Amino acid sequence: MKEKTSPTMTAKRSKTILGKLLNYYGEPVADLQFQNLYQLCVAVVLSAQTTDKQVNAVTPHLFSKYPDFPSLARANISDVEEIIKSTGFYHNKARNIVLLAETIVEKFNRKVPATREELTSLPGVGRKTANVILSVGFDIPAFAVDTHVLRIANRIGYIASENPLEVEKAITTTLDESEWKRAHLLLIRHGRVLCTARSPRCSECPVNSLCGFADKTA
Ligand code: SF4
Numbered sequence: 001m002k003e004k005t006s007p008t009m010t011a012k013r014s015k016t017i018l019g020k021l022l023n024y025y026g027e028p029v030a031d032l033q034f035q036n037l038y039q040l041c042v043a044v045v046l047s048a049q050t051t052d053k054q055v056n057a058v059t060p061h062l063f064s065k066y067p068d069f070p071s072l073a074r075a076n077i078s079d080v081e082e083i084i085k086s087t088g089f090y091h092n093k094a095r096n097i098v099l100l101a102e103t104i105v106e107k108f109n110r111k112v113p114a115t116r117e118e119l120t121s122l123p124g125v126g127r128k129t130a131n132v133i134l135s136v137g138f139d140i141p142a143f144a145v146d147t148h149v150l151r152i153a154n155r156i157g158y159i160a161s162e163n164p165l166e167v168e169k170a171i172t173t174t175l176d177e178s179e180w181k182r183a184h185l186l187l188i189r190h191g192r193v194l195c196t197a198r199s200p201r202c203s204e205c206p207v208n209s210l211c212g213f214a215d216k217t218a
Pocket residue numbers: 152155156194195196200201202205206207208211212213216217
């Protein structure tokens with residue numbers, strides 16, 4: 001079979017990187033806490049520009065007060081703001097999740113849609129959020145590019161681009177669809193633990209020998 005390539009990364013090399021990260025971190029799981037698609041959808045929207053830990057700190061209260069889309073759709077936005085304040089950008093986020101709930105109740109019969117096109121029609125849901133919902137919520141092959149993934153893809157040498165869609169293509173073309181979810185979760189874990197934005201711990205990194213980052217710390 002012909003090996004798939006991106007401009008700077010072969011499929012073989014990409015699989016080796018994924019294997020080394022998997023060996024190092026173990027099977028990754030999503031850090032956002034959720035029990036069902038409603039909770040996942042809301043939590044992912046709240047996770048923009050903040051940490052999953054911060055979201056996990058507010059969602060138990062939010063979901064106990066508003067356990068499903070209909071109750072959230074009827075919520076008073078200022079009450080929601082009060083609960084999610086610590087996640088930042090809370091005016092927009094509160095408005096978005098209430099509108100999202102209204103839209104899902106009215107247009108999608110209370111069910112989270114399972115296509116990227118429908119998901120991105122929802123308030124507060126862009127391509128990255130839609131890809132997380134598809135991948136984590138529905139197990140549909142999709143690859144979300146967040147700030148960690150974008151940074152690491154550039155450092156390792158998948159691509160030189162700040163464009164999330166280009167990064168998504170550069171990575172997904174080197175991996176089988178079945179590996180996308182795991183790759184996404186592993187790169188996020190790597191970005192939080194070793195390949196941090198300010199001070200990557202390159203001397204401890206399992207993919208050091210495969211990484212093209214010019215400013216490696218070791
Ligand atoms: S060697 Fe350094 S820059 Fe490269 S992936 Fe590892 S931690 Fe990140």
